Amino acid sequence: MDDLAWETTGTGIEYRCPGFDVRRDDVRFPGGADGEYHYVDEPPAVVVMPFTPDGDVVVIDEWRQAVGRVNRGVPAGTVEPADEADLERAAARELAEETGYAADAFEHLITVEPSNGIANTVHHHFVATGCTPTADRNLDHNESIAVDVVAYDDLLAGVVDGHRRDGRTVTAVTQYELTRRQ
Known part of the structure; x- marks a missing residue:
């Protein structure tokens, strides 16, 4: 090559x-x-698919200026330099900052280069389990986010029917469905 x-x-x-x-x-x-x-x-990012103890998924509704609308998806964010050696710590931080939830455990799901024709972006996807609301959120000044909890099957249906268009969420749900769901 x-x-x-x-x-x-x-x-x-x-x-x-x-x-x-x-x-x-x-x-x-x-x-x-x-x-x-x-x-x-841009720096690498973590994407978290957070499951509650009941099997529901914590999602966020966030304004996305580039597409001019609110987008429903899973929490995600930049890996800070201090977290580069510990991506699970970065995932836990992003989950807490954006949703106020903490997880009992994290499992790596997949790492992708979502747009390697125009960006050097790397997304590290994680499944977080045992997620419960435990902390105050700590949003960045430019984040407009609301938190919700939905049934996994509803999130999956949104991916399948095209209503969930966030690429990070589509990747996480699709990979989870193909490799983890029983």
Whole structure:
């Protein structure tokens, strides 16, 4: 596959903003031509599918400016530098911050690169079990989030019928359904 690889000859940040940067790489293509490639450069994220002791799922409704609507999905957020070596700790932190819930246990579900044609994003998905409300939420200044609890089958139905469009949620539910649900 080395004959497909591009050589990066230089790199720089074109634009910085909270949460991500837009990076420009100077590249040499396999045929020898030079060019540029721009992409979203952002830290890894955790995605949590939180189950209550009754088997329901804690979900969030969050305003998503990029699509101009409220989006229902599972909690997710950026892995802080202090949590890079402990992704479960990052998942627990995001769950508590966004929902006020804590989990008895976390299990890694899948790691994906959801949009590797335009971003270097990596999402680490976890299933959290035994989730109960135990803490105050700690939302970022730019988060508008409401918390709800729904039956897993209702969340699954929303994924199947296209009403749940958040890619992180679709990935988590689909992977869970294919590999964990009995």
